[in-house]
Amino acid sequence: MAVIESVTLHPYVLPLTSPVDLGGFRLSVRKGCLVRVRMRQGSAHTSGLGDIAPLPHFSRESLSDAREAVEAQIPNLVGRELPASPSLRDLDRVIAEDAGECPSAQFGLEQALTTAIARHAGVPLSKWLSETARDRVPLNALLTGTPDEIVAAGVDLDVGEYGYRAVKIKVGRHDPAEEAAAVRHLHGVWGGDVDIRLDANRAWSRADAEGFVAALNDTPIAYIEEPLTEASDLRRWAGKTGVPVALDETTRELSVEELARQTFAAAFVIKPSLLGFYRTLDLAREVASAGVDLVITSAYESGIGLAGLAALATAIGTRPIPAGLDTYQRLSRDVVEARLPIGGPSIHVSALWEALPSDL
Template sequence: MDIRPYHLDLARPLETARGTIAEREGFLVRIRYADRSGLGEAAPLPGWTESLDACREALEWAPDLATDEDWGVALGETSAPAARHALSLALSDARAKSDNTPLYRYLGNERLVRRVPVNATVGDGPPQETARRVAEAVDQGFDCVKVKVGARSVDEDAARLRRVREVVGDDVVLRADANAAWDRDEAEQAMDAFDPLDLEYLEQPMDADEVAAHAGLRNGGNEVPIALDESLASRPVADLLAAEAADYLVLKPMALGGPDRARGIARQARQAGVTPVISTTIDGVVARTAAVHVAAAIPEIPACGLATADWLAEDLGPDPAPVADGQIEVPQSKGLGVDLGDE
């Protein structure tokens, strides 16, 4: 197994209620399996996954648990999510290549999927700036935009979203993401303030562990649907589904430990009547393309948070999944479909 560190600066900082993201660091992993080379990426994000040092340690330890033909023990014993993501992705890439099939078909969708709908993401900013950025995204062909909220007061965020509606109208699908910024009173205030704005959902209004509070908020008579994201990094999905705490689950393969786990959780969600949405943690091209394949493996997936390539000032290699008119292209070559030119 080959492990190579990388560092990527963002083209512009992403302002969220949890803080500012200005760079991404991680590791590219290459595994030789059944005479095929598989590519993976580990991009740990503090507060979501293990630290960078813990990720490196887990990756360096993994080969001691595996043989050339059996990496199952390494996958089972690797608890660090980003490290396991890299291992799982690299193995899936190699196996899909051996099967002469694109990764999304290896993950379980036998139908041809050429494109997946995606949303644009707009960070924190004053009302006029927020509306301008949403309008720019709509001009680029997006019909679904997620706006970061929670860094300001609820009233200020409501004013931002009202201004967006005034500028782009009612035909654009809007999502709001609070990144667990509020307590119960603030979340209830936000639900009331956002109710007239026809949001598709409000994402993670409260702390990740507030499962019962999210269930109460969801069933409190307000019509704003609830999506959970951070909660999936700290609580078993079965707990969230049993509590009926969400209408949507936002699944980040990097934070969940791999494309295989994200695909499995998506199945669980659908069986419980909850809608899965696939998103990235602003990863490099390897993990981002893997997330595209996960989304393509889920029938009738709504717009996903995969249009994140332009947040990076530079990438790890050419992008095989460009975005146009609010859709991201799904690579149809064998395996992952990413060529870094160093194999």
């Protein structure tokens, strides 16, 4: 049997290279907490690290809420026995009994526990999650700022066969006609080599959203994430306009079963660190046959958190879908001393696993 010997928390504060606009809230530092799970099986010890990083104005819980949720679980976790070769179902029961309502705490605990088990098994986390896990995860580039800034950055972006195959552009922050013009311009530069993903973060009324779509002038896009302020109108709006839409904020508001029924969407944009590690795997199983893509996306986590997201991205689905994990460059420093090999246009997951510290 394996025994959980200790669960410890290690807070961090990471400055960003420049402030990030989160729909009117400016984030200049990323605060979070690493959770370390240490296990013993016979005379062998292994440790796993997870990242607890609720995102201000997006997560329903604060960082202090998440820490308290983990601290409340520690007495029930320490000394807990697990099967010698536990399954995901075994681990799910360990956390779920005391999980509470803090998805970011669940993610960190679940990542740390599963990582410790994978290290004991002697395999990368991605391969422990799925024997058919891919070794690379392609990334989408992220463009934000004014329309002029987006165009300037997009023109210089390395795209195509050996570069980024998908680019996410933040819209809904400036004049819709100017934003649409920027998207049209970049499509003209990139041609058909790039899937254009747009993210409005529920910025528009139906009229504004339809005006933006009209201004795109039939420019092909992969989808728009959550264009409407009133999320309940999204299914009807998508059916009326024929515009592919993706769900982002909605994925944190519905249960896995409810979300799996939203098959009108072209994609679910999933932030596992705000949803839960195991809940993301549950969702992947639920939508496997529904024809909806799962796009794994970061929320400016530390390198430890991003490594967990990369493992998830390669372990789910049957084909490589560009993930929104290109945020590591926005951290001016990390929780680990040496920078990890995280960056576009793709992440080599085995190399990242080898570079990860096994303990603090």
